[in-house]
Amino acid sequence: MATDSPKYTAVEVNGLTGETTERELTDEEIAALPERSDLPLAQ
């Protein structure tokens, strides 16, 4: 059974126009998302 890919979305706040918009991330932006680093907080 096919599963849906995660949906990556951004909320944009523009200080010049005062507008707030929501959109899906581009493929480039998804590729640039930080990867979770291996950190020593308790898991």
Added chain:
Amino acid sequence: MAIKTFTTGEVLTASDTNTYLANSGLTYITQGTVSANTTLNFTSIFTSAYDNYRVVFTSSANQTAPGNQINLRVRSGSTDLSTGSVYGWGRVYYYSAGTGASGSAAANEINASDSNNGFVSFSFDIYAPRLTQPTSVTGQTSAYQPAGGGPFLFGINWSGYVNNSTSYDGFSLIGTSNFSGTARVYGYRQS
């Protein structure tokens, strides 16, 4: 230094009131709200009016994926600085079972929080992002982790650095999974 010093019996005029509102220690600039979104981007919010800024992020829901982090990047126009490994960050954390520290001197983001399905609120000061000099950040985070060995309440003190002299006019908060809450941005009065 005070804008004006009032004397006994003096009338507080509308003009004086407006002057004080416009010259308070911290001046509200803008805010943005995410609801299970990946990123919260602020564009064109750093101006010549202020060198330094305070950002307060208030969580509205637990994060929905384990191991979720929220990271900070500066941006110019609509583009995040996401390459070059020019970010540095470090932190100390403390919770019921101990303390620890971690960080990186060559990263592509600054880590602001880390928890499993956490309820995360934080604030940070960002210094001189718009000036043509390195940008610095100091922050503090409260992260309640209900699962993943918890419940734990993490306190995190963290700092960050952008090791270049580029002028930035905004920043992004980026989750490694979706996150929810509101970030409000304030400018520090210059004098």
